[in-house]
Amino acid sequence: MASVSLDTINPKVLKCEYAVRGEIVTLAQALQEELKSKPGSHSFDEILYCNIGNPQSLGQPPITFFREVLALCDHPSILDKSQTRSLFSADAIKRARQILDQIPGRATGAYSHSQGIKGLRDTIAAGIESRDGFAADPNDIFLTDGASPAVHLMMQLLIRSEKDGILCPIPQYPLYSASIALRGGTLVPYYLDEAAGWGLEVSELKKQWADAKSKGITPRALVVINPGNPTGQVLAENNQRGIVDFCKKEGLVLLADEVYQENVYVPEKKFHSFKKVARSMGYGEKDISVVSFQSVSKGYYGECGKRGGYMEVTGFGPEIREQIYKLASVNLCSNISGQILSSLVMSPPKVGDESYESFSAEKDGILSSLARRAKTLEDAFNTLEGVTCNKAEGAMYLFPCISLPEKAIKAAEAVKTTPDNFYCRRLLNATGIVFVPGSGFRQAPGTWHCRCTILPQEDKIPAVVSRLTEFHRSFMEEFRE
Amino acid sequence: MASVSLDTINPKVLKCEYAVRGEIVTLAQALQEELKSKPGSHSFDEILYCNIGNPQSLGQPPITFFREVLALCDHPSILDKSQTRSLFSADAIKRARQILDQIPGRATGAYSHSQGIKGLRDTIAAGIESRDGFAADPNDIFLTDGASPAVHLMMQLLIRSEKDGILCPIPQYPLYSASIALRGGTLVPYYLDEAAGWGLEVSELKKQWADAKSKGITPRALVVINPGNPTGQVLAENNQRGIVDFCKKEGLVLLADEVYQENVYVPEKKFHSFKKVARSMGYGEKDISVVSFQSVSKGYYGECGKRGGYMEVTGFGPEIREQIYKLASVNLCSNISGQILSSLVMSPPKVGDESYESFSAEKDGILSSLARRAKTLEDAFNTLEGVTCNKAEGAMYLFPCISLPEKAIKAAEAVKTTPDNFYCRRLLNATGIVFVPGSGFRQAPGTWHCRCTILPQEDKIPAVVSRLTEFHRSFMEEFRE
Numbered sequence: 030m031a032s033v034s035l036d037t038i039n040p041k042v043l044k045c046e047y048a049v050r051g052e053i054v055t056l057a058q059a060l061q062e063e064l065k066s067k068p069g070s071h072s073f074d075e076i077l078y079c080n081i082g083n084p085q086s087l088g089q090p091p092i093t094f095f096r097e098v099l100a101l102c103d104h105p106s107i108l109d110k111s112q113t114r115s116l117f118s119a120d121a122i123k124r125a126r127q128i129l130d131q132i133p134g135r136a137t138g139a140y141s142h143s144q145g146i147k148g149l150r151d152t153i154a155a156g157i158e159s160r161d162g163f164a165a166d167p168n169d170i171f172l173t174d175g176a177s178p179a180v181h182l183m184m185q186l187l188i189r190s191e192k193d194g195i196l197c198p199i200p201q202y203p204l205y206s207a208s209i210a211l212r213g214g215t216l217v218p219y220y221l222d223e224a225a226g227w228g229l230e231v232s233e234l235k236k237q238w239a240d241a242k243s244k245g246i247t248p249r250a251l252v253v254i255n256p257g258n259p260t261g262q263v264l265a266e267n268n269q270r271g272i273v274d275f276c277k278k279e280g281l282v283l284l285a286d287e288v289y290q291e292n293v294y295v296p297e298k299k300f301h302s303f304k305k306v307a308r309s310m311g312y313g314e315k316d317i318s319v320v321s322f323q324s325v326s327k328g329y330y331g332e333c334g335k336r337g338g339y340m341e342v343t344g345f346g347p348e349i350r351e352q353i354y355k356l357a358s359v360n361l362c363s364n365i366s367g368q369i370l371s372s373l374v375m376s377p378p379k380v381g382d383e384s385y386e387s388f389s390a391e392k393d394g395i396l397s398s399l400a401r402r403a404k405t406l407e408d409a410f411n412t413l414e415g416v417t418c419n420k421a422e423g424a425m426y427l428f429p430c431i432s433l434p435e436k437a438i439k440a441a442e443a444v445k446t447t448p449d450n451f452y453c454r455r456l457l458n459a460t461g462i463v464f465v466p467g468s469g470f471r472q473a474p475g476t477w478h479c480r481c482t483i484l485p486q487e488d489k490i491p492a493v494v495s496r497l498t499e500f501h502r503s504f505m506e507e508f509r510e
Numbered sequence: 511m512a513s514v515s516l517d518t519i520n521p522k523v524l525k526c527e528y529a530v531r532g533e534i535v536t537l538a539q540a541l542q543e544e545l546k547s548k549p550g551s552h553s554f555d556e557i558l559y560c561n562i563g564n565p566q567s568l569g570q571p572p573i574t575f576f577r578e579v580l581a582l583c584d585h586p587s588i589l590d591k592s593q594t595r596s597l598f599s600a601d602a603i604k605r606a607r608q609i610l611d612q613i614p615g616r617a618t619g620a621y622s623h624s625q626g627i628k629g630l631r632d633t634i635a636a637g638i639e640s641r642d643g644f645a646a647d648p649n650d651i652f653l654t655d656g657a658s659p660a661v662h663l664m665m666q667l668l669i670r671s672e673k674d675g676i677l678c679p680i681p682q683y684p685l686y687s688a689s690i691a692l693r694g695g696t697l698v699p700y701y702l703d704e705a706a707g708w709g710l711e712v713s714e715l716k717k718q719w720a721d722a723k724s725k726g727i728t729p730r731a732l733v734v735i736n737p738g739n740p741t742g743q744v745l746a747e748n749n750q751r752g753i754v755d756f757c758k759k760e761g762l763v764l765l766a767d768e769v770y771q772e773n774v775y776v777p778e779k780k781f782h783s784f785k786k787v788a789r790s791m792g793y794g795e796k797d798i799s800v801v802s803f804q805s806v807s808k809g810y811y812g813e814c815g816k817r818g819g820y821m822e823v824t825g826f827g828p829e830i831r832e833q834i835y836k837l838a839s840v841n842l843c844s845n846i847s848g849q850i851l852s853s854l855v856m857s858p859p860k861v862g863d864e865s866y867e868s869f870s871a872e873k874d875g876i877l878s879s880l881a882r883r884a885k886t887l888e889d890a891f892n893t894l895e896g897v898t899c900n901k902a903e904g905a906m907y908l909f910p911c912i913s914l915p916e917k918a919i920k921a922a923e924a925v926k927t928t929p930d931n932f933y934c935r936r937l938l939n940a941t942g943i944v945f946v947p948g949s950g951f952r953q954a955p956g957t958w959h960c961r962c963t964i965l966p967q968e969d970k971i972p973a974v975v976s977r978l979t980e981f982h983r984s985f986m987e988e989f990r991e
Contacts, residue, residue, distance in 0.1 A: 033668070033827075037670075038667055038830065039667060039670050039693075045837075047839050081621065085617040085620040093587070103581040106574070112593040112597050116594065133567065134567055134569060136566040136567050136569075137815055138812065138814060139564050139567035140562065140564045141815060174655050174844075175841070185692065186519055187520065188520060204840065334621060334843070336845035348516050349514055349516070352516075352523050355523070355528055359528050359662075360655075360656070360662075361814070362815070363817065364845045366584075366845065366847050
């Protein structure tokens with residue numbers, strides 16, 4: 030065998046962690062196999078996956094209009110058949126034709142321009158303009174296989190060594206810590222204020238920025254996840270202005286993870302893109318660098334498996350744009366179905382289109398159900414002894430704080446694991462419910478959390494609540510001092 | 511603006527080059543715009559793209575069966591409609607149902623297992639077994655968004671610093687030099703023997719391996735591209751055995767780029783996977799590490815835009831496999847349409863299936879046409895003054911050697927470019943034909959080449975040949991000493 034061992038591989042790979050698919054999930058898959066091969070072998074009869082923002086895996090149906098268009102673009106030779114008109118909506122057929130006309134040679138099987146098909150980028154830019162009320166340039170759009178490769182690309186561009194710092198919220202989505210570790214940079218943590226509904230204070234940014242500088246680290250960029258993952262908060266516009274000013278003043282690239290922009294559940298909050306906020310403050314292309322990440326995996330569509338998304342790259346000089354283009358070129362292009370879907374989510378059916386009513390019903394049904402599920406789970410967490418849970422204003426997660434008894438913390442130590450991991454493992458073994466331990470997202474020292482998605486279908490929520498409640502009660506009993 | 515400049519970005523990004531989408535292509539796109547906005551502004555009326563292995567962009571139609579299955583999987587709710595039976599072939603409907611049954615919850619919009627959907631990996635492993643006659647394990651398959659991300663993943667795993675070397679053929683496909691540059695490793699070149707039909711001599715491997723060692727570089731892996739890109743040769747099985755033995759002896763990971771496995775045009779050559787060759791020599795999992803890359807972008811299907819592919823990873827211990835799995839997990843999963851298509855190319859319709867005859871006609875039509883085009887272009891190159899061109903036994907390219915007159919070399923120097931770039935630029939400006947200069951692939955010092963794909967549709971080939979021939983004649987006249 031070749032001389033490849035843990036001692037001889039890239040140590041940055043070893044350092045990288047990715048909890049969303051870590052130990053607890055592996056255990057869940059093993060339990061699921063056992064339930065299949067030996068029914069009745071556990072006290073539960075199914076695994077309830079609350080670990081990952083993967084709506085369709087839990088039964089959320091895809092949006093019909095989007096799938097109609099994708100199917101027609103995959104097999105355009107049926108477009109002219111009469112049966113097609115009875116199988117597909119008229120506006121899906123029309124949209125598929127428009128999209129095919131935008132693709133050079135109508136070739137959905139060809140590599141596209143490295144940034145993605147120009148006509149689709151036009152549609153996306155128009156969608157951003159109508160969302161923000163500020164101009165968007167199709168040449169600023171880079172279509173990608175989901176948001177993850179876009180984040181990796183920016184980290185690859187910016188990070189030279191461990192002396193380069195990337196400011197990240199704590200708790201954060203582990204893609205960021207993983208990507209920074211893989212590039213050998215330094216994650217500069219800033220803490221969200223749990224007591225203030227996971228508030229993002231500019232004073233905390235300043236403090237951590239100065240602390241990093243004093244250690245010889247050069248902060249290069251600030252990651253903001255809005256709506257928050259795993260924390261579910263939606264930033265107020267005024268707060269965003271402070272963040273923009275901070276980035277402008279310190280010359281930081283603002284990496285805005287805005288993949289949950291359609292997922293806002295409370296009437297008092299509204300999503301504002303960071304680019305819109307910057308433009309509304311009078312800051313243009315020459316004043317601040319903002320990269321906005323969007324994905325087809327989230328929102329009301331939840332098309333994770335399609336791996337579509339884009340980044341809108343503003344405020345970089347042409348020589349840097351050329352480098353970004355080169356990095357995009359090395360992988361040739363993102364997948365065309367994902368590109369098409371990205372254009373659809375930024376330009377869904379409009380009033381008067383044949384599909385508009387059914388589309389709106391599907392969309393509203395999903396979003397209002399998510400809001401109800403968020404509220405039910407939030408309330409359930411807050412009734413548990415020693416648990417506090419902020420509101421899920423947006424995104425797809427709750428991140429409750431669990432005050433674990435000292436005895437449980439010792440028990441975790443005894444089996445060489447973290448207390449939150451210990452709790453999640455016990456929960457899974459007792460109930461089949463899969464949470465992700467807070468450690469995977471990092472958390473304020475001495476606090477323990479877990480991340481729970483709001484995605485189980487509504488008819489499963491009562492089971493989640495009752496099993497969780499019963500487990501938690503007996504867990505607290507067991508470890509009471 | 512944020513303090514991002516060429517001086518402050520990752521220097522590895524600056525080092526990375528990717529000629530397939532470089533200067534000449536940018537110029538071609540500009541010319542195409544000019545032809546559109548000012549028809550008649552050039553002496554040619556269309557750009558003839560011979561620069562990239564992108565068959566469908568040049569009019570190659572997709573394989574009907576594959577697209578039927580993809581469309582049905584995108585929009586499964588039409589599967590039960592009676593009109594569907596008149597629009598789609600019966601075996602496509604059957605296959606789509608089988609595939610949907612393999613996907614947990616039939617959710618084509620869900621993230622899959624990080625390695626790809628298990629049922630599809632079963633199909634792919636069965637396809638490899640039937641191709642090779644040796645066992646393949648579905649747990650060795652990692653589905654990816656095309657072959658490029660798979661190559662990046664392996665480079666990321668293996669390269670620690672510039673002291674780690676990766677043996678690559680020269681000429682090579684620039685993905686390899688780009689990926690090694692981005693990871694900060696050292697490309698250890700081994701030269702293919704142009705005079706022996708781009709032969710790969712083990713003696714040359716040994717020489718370059720020893721040379722690298724003497725410079726303090728640790729060779730970690732050997733890249734072999736078979737059939738060759740840009741060189742078009744198909745390795746003889748006996749030659750492959752020597753390569754396997756060399757890797758085994760020196761503890762090198764064998765990175766086998768086998769994406770052109772279906773593209774063999776000469777009866778005297780046959781594709782053999784390196785894993786098959788290793789197994790046929792009696793070497794098992796514990797003897798040698800082989801990674802085989804496959805893609806849906808090449809072959810007779812040419813589905814570049816779908817970004818599908820896989821790597822088969824054999825001969826690593828479980829602790830390394832775990833690290834590879836983690837790296838795959840950080841991007842969650844590859845796109846599901848690409849996953850489905852990967853299973854289809856490894857398990858196309860069989861004798862007796864409704865689509866078999868039409869499928870075979872499509873496949874054979876494309877492959878025999880590619881063989882004719884390769885021969886016509888090869889013959890055309892060999893009639894040109896000072897040009898020699900090896901046979902395209904496989905893949906999609908010719909890589910002719912052009913003995914440029916001293917005066918042309920000086921003219922190139924005068925405008926600060928390489929002679930091959932100079933030639934390609936002149937060719938493009940005079941004829942609209944797009945080749946890639948050999949420099950982008952690297953070449954033996956003092957030799958100049960260009961890469962030309964065999965992909966223009968057959969009715970365009972006479973125009974390519976006559977324009978090229980005329981250009982070359984006048985170019986040689988102009989620079990004759």
